[in-house]
Amino acid sequence: MAFELKKICEEINNVDDPVDEKTLNRICQIIINSNHIYFSGSGRSGLMIKSFANRLLQLGLEVSVVGEISSPHTHSNDLLIFNSASGKSEKLIAQAKIAKNNGLKEILFTVDNNSPLAQFCEIVVQINAQSKFEHNKSIQPMGALFEQFSLLLFDSIVLRLMKELNITEEQMIQNHADIE
Numbered sequence: 001m002a003f004e005l006k007k008i009c010e011e012i013n014n015v016d017d018p019v020d021e022k023t024l025n026r027i028c029q030i031i032i033n034s035n036h037i038y039f040s041g042s043g044r045s046g047l048m049i050k051s052f053a054n055r056l057l058q059l060g061l062e063v064s065v066v067g068e069i070s071s072p073h074t075h076s077n078d079l080l081i082f083n084s085a086s087g088k089s090e091k092l093i094a095q096a097k098i099a100k101n102n103g104l105k106e107i108l109f110t111v112d113n114n115s116p117l118a119q120f121c122e123i124v125v126q127i128n129a130q131s132k133f134e135h136n137k138s139i140q141p142m143g144a145l146f147e148q149f150s151l152l153l154f155d156s157i158v159l160r161l162m163k164e165l166n167i168t169e170e171q172m173i174q175n176h177a178d179i180e
């Protein structure tokens with residue numbers, strides 16, 4: 001394995017487990033009990049949360065990515081999940097305010113659990129990596145470690161949800177887009 005790839009794998013492996021069992025169960029229950037789940041993030045963090053939205057769709061849940069033209073009006077029994085290393089993106093903070101006013105539950109995956117975005121969220125999962133504004137926790141540029149770890153964390157939540165919802169991979173394949 002190339003030196004750089006080995007270092008990246010080591011970095012990912014060294015990130016502390018950010019979710020205890022109780023919080024993981026809470027996240028899964030909120031997801032399962034929500035009528036519609038919205039996902040939001042900018043740039044590469046946004047790409048990661050879109051991957052999460054894709055899997056939840058394949059689990060048979062009602063999902064939308066904020067900003068897509070097909071994303072509908074929100075209601076009080078909906079959920080908004082953010083992925084933002086810094087928790088400082090003005091666009092996401094504006095979304096969080098609207099969601100709060102509409103009574104949505106909000107969950108944030110972030111590096112900074114004291115960030116402005118965190119103030120709107122009932123569950124804040126703090127990933128011990130760096131945002132694009134920090135340079136001391138990773139050899140990789142900007143928020144790469146956060147982005148990589150968040151994707152793995154989302155995939156681990158998908159595994160838990162498959163068990164909770166009793167959904168097999170075969171069923172998920174049935175829900176996979178046929179036109180793509």
Ligand SMILES: O=C([C@H](O)CO)[C@H](O)[C@H](O)COP(=O)(O)O
Pocket residue numbers: 041042043044045046083084085086087088089131132141142143144
């Ligand atoms: O695209 C990004 C950048 O390349 C950092 O590695 C970020 O994901 C994007 O700028 C959003 O930032 P955060 O909201 O702080 O995650």
